[in-house]
Amino acid sequence: MSTSTVTAPSGPAVAPARTAAPARLRTATAFTAAAALLAVVAAAHLTQGTSAVGALDLLRLLTGAEDPGTADATRVLVSSRLPRLLTGAAVGVALGFAGAALQSVARNTLASPDTLAVNAGAHLAIVAVAAAGISLPVLSAGGLAFGGGLAAAAFVMAISAGGRAGTTRLILAGSATMLALSALTTLLLLLFEQATTGLFAWGHGSLVLGDLTAFSQLAPVIAGAAAALVLLGRRLDILALGDDTAAVLGVHVRRVRLGATLLAVLLCAAAVTLAGPVGFAGLVAPAVVRLLGPLLPGLQAHRVLLPLSGLTGVLIVLGADVLLRAALGGQAGVDVPTGVVTTILGAVLLVWLARRHRDAGPTRRPPGGHAAVRSRAFHLTVVGVCAVLAVAAPALGMLAGDTWVLGGDVVNWLQGRTGPAYTFVLDQRFPRVAAALLAGAALAVAGTTVQAVCRNPLAEPGMLGITAGAGVGAVTLLTFVPLAGVWVMTGVAGAAALLTFALVYGLAWHGGLDSDRLVLIGIGVSAGCAAVTTFVVVVFDPYNTAKALTWLSGSTYGRTAEQVAPVAVALAVLVPLIAAARRHLDLLTLDDDTPRVLGVRLEPARLLALGAAAVLTSTAVSAVGVISFVGLVAPHAARALVGGRHARVLPVAALLGAILVSLADTAGRTVIAPAQVPAGLVTAMIGTPYFVWLLWRSRFASTRAR
Structure with a gap:
């Protein structure tokens, strides 16, 4: 064994020696070029600043020339x-x-x-x-x-x-x-x-x-x-x-x-x-x-x-x-x-x-592929329980907060018989409860649709750049036109979300739509949108960062009934359309060939479904700000409860999303009252452990598959 390791033909041994010098030369050239470029950038960097000291002043300082401005240049430089x-x-x-x-x-x-x-x-x-x-x-x-x-x-x-x-x-x-x-x-x-x-x-x-x-x-x-x-x-x-x-x-x-x-x-x-x-x-x-x-x-x-x-x-x-x-x-x-x-x-x-990059990791599997098959009776029971909870959650939201009220007070308020104090509290609280409930349902339906189209159980609107794009539009409008109306806000957020979605979808299309590529590009675009949002805040409204932080954290604070209306309209129009396309969604989760064989026009179906998800997300963002993970957690929990068919998943996911955001909003308003925790932060802290568990479970699933 040692002989075979040592012995080698003399010819090949000489070739590396002849090629080593050019390789070292090219490496040295790369370092030299980088160092030279760094010197230029550093020199330009030193000439910039808020003071009047410029390149000539620094040059005189470097040459040791005596000048009245030398002291100022030295002070600025140091x-x-x-x-x-x-x-x-x-x-x-x-x-x-x-x-x-x-x-x-x-x-x-x-x-x-x-x-x-x-x-x-x-x-x-x-x-x-x-x-x-x-x-x-x-x-x-x-x-x-x-x-x-x-x-x-x-x-x-x-x-x-x-x-x-x-x-x-x-x-x-x-x-x-x-x-x-x-x-x-x-x-x-x-x-x-x-x-x-x-x-x-x-x-x-x-x-x-x-x-x-x-x-x-x-x-x-x-x-x-x-x-x-x-x-x-x-x-x-x-x-x-x-x-x-x-x-x-x-x-x-x-x-x-x-x-x-x-x-x-x-x-x-x-x-x-x-x-x-x-x-x-x-x-x-x-x-x-x-x-x-x-x-x-x-x-x-x-x-x-x-x-x-x-x-x-x-x-x-x-x-x-x-x-x-x-x-x-x-x-x-x-x-x-x-x-x-x-x-x-x-x-x-x-x-x-x-x-x-093309990644075919274990995240690429149809959502619901491992969901349990449930009976119709079980499905109806789950829907009934979720419906009851979807009523109980906003009811609790009306009672809880920095000021607790009783059920009788709410009944009197509905009948217009409460005093000024309770009337003020409940008038302010009702739009917040409604916004959380409707936004949660919209985000859950959008997440279900995105996961089906992308065939990625870990995708959600926030990871496709839709939420961040809507946030850019909303924060920019808040900064430059703080008195803009609700419908203007909804329109700007919706347009920004759709433009961002179009950008992500267009970039992800490369001889076909690959779900992993779509998610990775969406995350990159989301990061870019977040940077743009920060730029807008710190440049044009630096003394009001709390407003931007609250918005980007997903808060129902100060919501009005008029601000909730666009979400209700979007749900009323788009949810029936998505429900009508439930069989198409079932087919889209399988592969590209099956829908085509069964007569589904693949790309138009994808575009319409993702477009509907983008509109639902944008209206939710315009109402409550940026709330993450609802579009991930609710569809997964729904599939775990009722199986993978979208006829069953969509209503349960909508109810679970509404419950999750409603309870998160109530907890944020109550736990540390009178201070408040934005609902988006609560859902992020709830959703992240669930997301991690999904990754951990798929990690072991992929290990068993190998």
């Missing part, structure tokens, strides 16, 4: 521009290294600090401490962020089978976890608004710093973790060959994977501590470097990939900052988080990668 530049560089290096390492560990090109919810976990940890009124030193805050990010990453990797069971599973698991952690973070920002002042913009990645204190303490941490990852480079190269091969070659697979993950999370925590969550920089940087692999084969080695990803990360973060201030002026660098720009860039890249 107190503002240099800290911002160095912070951006440190964050870029940290996220570039971390993204490359996480992609290698997960063996998934879409793994990143964002898609693994590392940034969300670190962000929640820091906001929780701020909400408690505790001020921590920089390193202590970094340690806390490290713990939060590590817990989130471990959780996502566990329920997505380490990221190797499929790209869609990884992104869905990370998105669900990120949504739940973001819901908790938003709740803290709303409940402790004074203690967390300024954290809304920082929570989207801001490079505004007053000095170099944080940088000087965290820079050694970032440098040490990056160097340790480079030292692991050889083992990561071998690990890329597969676990079995790596083990045969003497690599301790679990130890290397754990070490690389810990170092990557440490880098993410340092970046979040410095500047907040800078969205998608950790996805874009290594993805750009990997795309150059066919041109520069030497880049696939981790000792080259990791440093070049770090350099690319710096270029992305500083380049986004330069682009922001060049387009909108120096003040925009203060008002608009840099992470908004990087998130938009990352969303575009995620969509592009999703268009090129």
Whole structure:
């Protein structure tokens, strides 16, 4: 065996020697080009700001020329521009290294600090401490962020089978976890608004710093973790060959994977501590470097990939900052988080990668494929019980709140015989209860339709960009035309939702509609829409972030009967149409061929069904804001109760959605009264465990199938 290992023909041994020099030359050229571009971007970055100090002033300072403005230039450079530049560089290096390492560990090109919810976990940890009124030193805050990010990453990797069971599973698991952690973070920002002042913009990645204190303490941490990852480079190269091969070659697979993950999370925590969550920089940087692999084969080695990803990360973060201030002026660098720009860039890249990727993981199975077959009597019993609960839930909503009333008071109010105090309370409460009930039903029907058309049991309107698109339209209208009427709000939200849906559907169409591609593109578009919403708020209405947070968290606060009317109209018109197409939905869940054989025009049926879902979602968003997971939880629970036929699923799902949002709204208004928790945050915290359980169950199902 040893002889066969040592002996080799002399010819092939010489070929690598002849090709090694050009490969090294091309790698050195790539580093040189990146360094030169970085120097240009850094120089441009230093010339931008809110002061009058420009490039000529800095040039005179650099040459040592005596000038009356030299002192001002020095002060501006040291107190503002240099800290911002160095912070951006440190964050870029940290996220570039971390993204490359996480992609290698997960063996998934879409793994990143964002898609693994590392940034969300670190962000929640820091906001929780701020909400408690505790001020921590920089390193202590970094340690806390490290713990939060590590817990989130471990959780996502566990329920997505380490990221190797499929790209869609990884992104869905990370998105669900990120949504739940973001819901908790938003709740803290709303409940402790004074203690967390300024954290809304920082929570989207801001490079505004007053000095170099944080940088000087965290820079050694970032440098040490990056160097340790480079030292692991050889083992990561071998690990890329597969676990079995790596083990045969003497690599301790679990130890290397754990070490690389810990170092990557440490880098993410340092970046979040410095500047907040800078969205998608950790996805874009290594993805750009990997795309150059066919041109520069030497880049696939981790000792080259990791440093070049770090350099690319710096270029992305500083380049986004330069682009922001060049387009909108120096003040925009203060008002608009840099992470908004990087998130938009990352969303575009995620969509592009999703268009090129075809994932056939275990999430791709017909919804209801494993649902139990129920008898007609059982089905009628379930419908009856749900109907009773759908009446009891709003009845409880009318009684509960910061002021509790009795059933007799409600009866007197209906008859117009209550006093002014109870009349005022119940007049304000009734539209909120009605909005929650109707919006829940609309979102549940929309979710049932989306899952059927996409043939993906983990899809919902929020993950197809429909909800985020409607949110962009509604928040933009609230910001620029705060006195706009209800029907105008509904029209704008609906148009934005339909445009977003058309964009997602058009991008997902690539020689046919692939459900995984549709979901991945929807998640990317949702992230982009969220960044646009943040941009609108912080630029045009920065002193009213609570309004945007409340809207984006899904709240019935201040609703009127007029605002509820569009949801009722949409339900009255579209639900009968969807119910009439219930057999088409049953066929669409199977495959593409069966509907065609049975005479169903596939694409028109898909478009009409998803269009109806988009309208239902947009009217619900215009009434109660952004509420997540209802369109996921209600259809699944309905299928578990009555089976997979849509004739049975649709009514039960509608009733369950109405019950869920109604109870969430009542709980949010009652538990910590007089303060309130938006209904969307409650449903996110209820829906996320259910979503995780679905992923975990499908994980074991896929394991048994293999």
